[in-house]
Amino acid sequence: TALQTREQYLSILRSRFKVLAQYVVDCLTKYGICVIDKFLGEVTGHEILKEVLQLSSAGVMRQGQLVHGPSSSSNKYIRGDMITWVDGTEPRSENIHFLISCMDAVMLQCADKLEMYRINERTKAMVACYPGRKTRYVRHVDNPNGDGRCITCIYYLNENWDVRQHGGLLRIYPEGSDRVASIEPKFDRLLFFWSDRRNPHEVEQSFRERYAITVWYYDAEERAQALKRFKGSTDSSMKPHAVPLIKEGQDLQ
Numbered sequence: 001t002a003l004q005t006r007e008q009y010l011s012i013l014r015s016r017f018k019v020l021a022q023y024v025v026d027c028l029t030k031y032g033i034c035v036i037d038k039f040l041g042e043v044t045g046h047e048i049l050k051e052v053l054q055l056s057s058a059g060v061m062r063q064g065q066l067v068h069g070p071s072s073s074s075n076k077y078i079r080g081d082m083i084t085w086v087d088g089t090e091p092r093s094e095n096i097h098f099l100i101s102c103m104d105a106v107m108l109q110c111a112d113k114l115e116m117y118r119i120n121e122r123t124k125a126m127v128a129c130y131p132g133r134k135t136r137y138v139r140h141v142d143n144p145n146g147d148g149r150c151i152t153c154i155y156y157l158n159e160n161w162d163v164r165q166h167g168g169l170l171r172i173y174p175e176g177s178d179r180v181a182s183i184e185p186k187f188d189r190l191l192f193f194w195s196d197r198r199n200p201h202e203v204e205q206s207f208r209e210r211y212a213i214t215v216w217y218y219d220a221e222e223r224a225q226a227l228k229r230f231k232g233s234t235d236s237s238m239k240p241h242a243v244p245l246i247k248e249g250q251d252l253q
């Protein structure tokens with residue numbers, strides 16, 4: 001029956017995530033960066049893209065908040081992405097929820113192998129679109145001041161992306177190395193990298209709409225320390241939601 005097929009599909013996915021997790025741990029430990037291609041396959045990838053395009057056409061994507069300079073006049077160009085935060089329980093976002101549960105499934109398998117971290121929570125998912133027109137994201141570090149986020153996880157949704165025509169290359173400059181990682185925002189590609197100062201990165205100008213879904217995983221200890229430091233502060237950027245990872249069987253059914 002269809003249910004048995006789905007069961008088989010999910011059990012194959014689970015055993016694959018176990019193998020993937022070891023690869024993610026090895027790559028992160030060695031390079032601080034890990035790329036997985038064909039993460040969920042064409043069909044699921046397209047279902048997720050459809051839901052993202054619906055979000056985009058529903059007009060819920062907002063200009064990513066600009067980091068103002070000392071005065072709004074010096075509001076130098078920082079980023080051109082349009083974003084919206086989802087937790088996957090919104091209507092017509094079952095496939096985005098499935099993606100997040102698969103990211104969590106891989107992370108849960110990695111969590112006990114990345115001994116320097118205890119990963120028990122993450123942010124909601126940020127759906128981002130670079131609308132083309134030369135929009136980009138200047139060089140930055142995701143978590144420069146120990147806010148708790150230890151791993152950045154990005155899923156790209158761009159079919160037939162050609163960097164020469166469309167730009168939008170992600171460049172990561174691993175700290176202490178003269179090598180630069182150039183990552184194309186390819187369809188059904190999953191990327192992990194340390195969120196802290198080890199991985200300054202930038203998105204080069206995009207000439208075509210460029211979609212991605214990002215989740216940041218928290219290290220429990222660093223997060224607890226950060227919350228103590230920022231206790232009671234009004235700094236909303238410090239209060240990005242922290243939600244528990246989707247445990248296996250909770251969604252991968």
Ligand SMILES: O=C(O)CCC(=O)Nc1cc2ccccc2cn1
Binds near residue numbers: 170203
């Ligand atoms: O799309 C990519 O290849 C990466 C883009 C990227 O770095 N996005 C990003 C987006 C962010 C949004 C809010 C706060 C920090 C943020 C840091 N980075």
Ligand SMILES: [Mn+2]
Binds near residue numbers: 140141142201
């Ligand atoms: Mn970033």
